[in-house]
Amino acid sequence: MTDKERLLEKYLLKIAENLDISPTMREKAEKSYRSVGEWLGDCDVNSDVKIMPQGSFYLGTVIRPVTDEDEYDIDLVCLLKNATGKSEAEIKRIVGNRLQEHKTYASMLEPEGKRCWTLCYEEFHMDILPCVPNNRYYIEPYLTEINLTHKLESGRYIPKYSNPYKYHEWFEERMRVRLDEVRKDYSIRNQVEISKVPLYKVKTPLQRAIQLLKRHRDVMYDKLPEARKDNAPISIIITTLAAQAYNNEANIYEALSNIAQNMPKFIKRSGDTFIIANPVMPEENFADKWNENQDKAREFFRWLESAKIAILTDPINVQGLHKVSEALEVCFGRNIVRRSLVDDGHDTKIARENKTLYVDGLIGGLKTTPSQTTRKVGGHTFFGN
Known part of the structure; x- marks a missing residue:
């Protein structure tokens, strides 16, 4: 050089x-998504619910917004492990209804998105992705594919799949x-x-x-x-x-x-x-x-x-x-x-x-x-x- x-x-x-992002901002974000995870953990009595981060927060590549008016985002996966028999619309509705039942979250909740439910905090917004295992079971690190709730403008759902867990492993290996x-x-x-x-x-x-x-x-x-x-x-x-x-x-x-x-x-x-x-x-x-x-x-x-x-x-x-x-x-x-x-x-x-x-x-x-x-x-x- x-x-x-x-x-x-x-x-x-x-x-x-x-x-x-500052340690204070990260601590606030982590505390927030843990709290949301605990609340969503009881969203369906018949499902074993797992909450996990994905995206830049998970990969260590998150950055501050350009201006104070902008927000950074946190991406969470809300996996209903035992709900593979339910329709995508039902899965999406289960998570949305649970958020609506919380007095604070209900006031922070944006209208339903194409894939996610979004909570708006003061400094960031949290995108929560409802999903189910793609292969009936979710077992780390072997079976980790997820089936997303991807909704078209017409209201129809189409198959979309991803694997945040394996992507994180691949990213580390690179x-x-x-x-x-x-x-x-x-x-x-x-x-x-x-x-x-x-x-x-x-x-x-x-x-x-x-x-x-x-x-x-x-x-x-x-x-x-x-x-x-x-x-x-x-x-x-x-x-x-x-x-x-x-x-x-x-x-x-x-x-x-x-x-x-x-x-x-x-x-x-x-x-x-x-x-x-x-x-x-x-x-x-x-x-x-x-x-x-x-x-x-x-x-x-x-x-x-x-x-x-x-x-x-x-x-x-x-x-x-x-x-x-x-x-x-x-x-x-x-x-x-x-x-x-x-x-x-x-x-x-x-x-x-x-x-x-x-x-x-x-x-x-x-x-x-x-x-x-x-x-x-x-x-x-x-x-x-």
């Missing part, structure tokens, strides 16, 4: 850290080398068993790269006309293609460079038909909406080209720290970039004063947290000694 690339890597890492490293570092620093370190407690270059790509998308489409905003690339496509392209790079800059270059290789096309298969359920096509509206496909490639230039090319080509900052503000937003650069300078100053500044090999740059590949930077009195 060149000096400019190392500098950009440092800033991208700090920006990604600031994209994370970054296994780096995930094992950061989990080991975390377990040593916090004196906990590696097996008990949850995914959201640590971040690999893949997770950070996905956070940055999603933030660039959110900023890019924030002020565009609604027609284009409606066609913005969806998170599951960005996440899946990024994970497929990732090659266990050790830092964010190299991970982003590889991912941005190679994401299109994992999009299959036959004529006007696009296929981005769910890697754990090939019959589920994440690009099915592209085939209904080709503008969505065109918008994806337009966004990806913009991300390459805005995140990787422009900040490298400009001269001066203020120009680098301006380039990054275009990608990720002014406030978060300026806060990240201030945080970086403050952290480095404090670490040097406390003699807790580390260098990662010959190319990794300065860091304020130790790892298996870092060594401590010696003290400096600035008197020439």
Whole structure:
């Protein structure tokens, strides 16, 4: 890596850290979905109910919204294990009725969605997906496919399937080398068993790269006309293609460079038909909406080209720290970039004063947290000694 690339890597890492939701926000979200889970656990006396997270919250790729007016989302699966004999409409109604029975949840509940029931909290919204096992039984880690309650505008339900549990396993495996490293570092620093370190407690270059790509998308489409905003690339496509392209790079800059270059290789096309298969359920096509509206496909490639230039090319080509900052503000937003650069300078100053500044090999740059590949930077009195 060149000096400019190392500098950009440092800033991208700090920006990604600031994209994370705060520990307070996460704690509030976790408490909320546990409470909802306990309430829904009794929604059907004849069903064994299991509540589990899915989506970005589950994968450790959730990001803060662009503005205070926006909300982040939490996705939950409400699995009625013993209700495979019930119709999709009945399953959906069971969960909705139970939420209506709770005085607080009833006031937070939005009208029925295509697949989910949504609860609106002050800082986030919670999408709850009613479903049943696809193979009569749900047994982790063997039988984990679910049958969704997918409702068309006509009111008719059609078969839709997914497998959040297996997707989570696949996602972890795509970054296994780096995930094992950061989990080991975390377990040593916090004196906990590696097996008990949850995914959201640590971040690999893949997770950070996905956070940055999603933030660039959110900023890019924030002020565009609604027609284009409606066609913005969806998170599951960005996440899946990024994970497929990732090659266990050790830092964010190299991970982003590889991912941005190679994401299109994992999009299959036959004529006007696009296929981005769910890697754990090939019959589920994440690009099915592209085939209904080709503008969505065109918008994806337009966004990806913009991300390459805005995140990787422009900040490298400009001269001066203020120009680098301006380039990054275009990608990720002014406030978060300026806060990240201030945080970086403050952290480095404090670490040097406390003699807790580390260098990662010959190319990794300065860091304020130790790892298996870092060594401590010696003290400096600035008197020439």
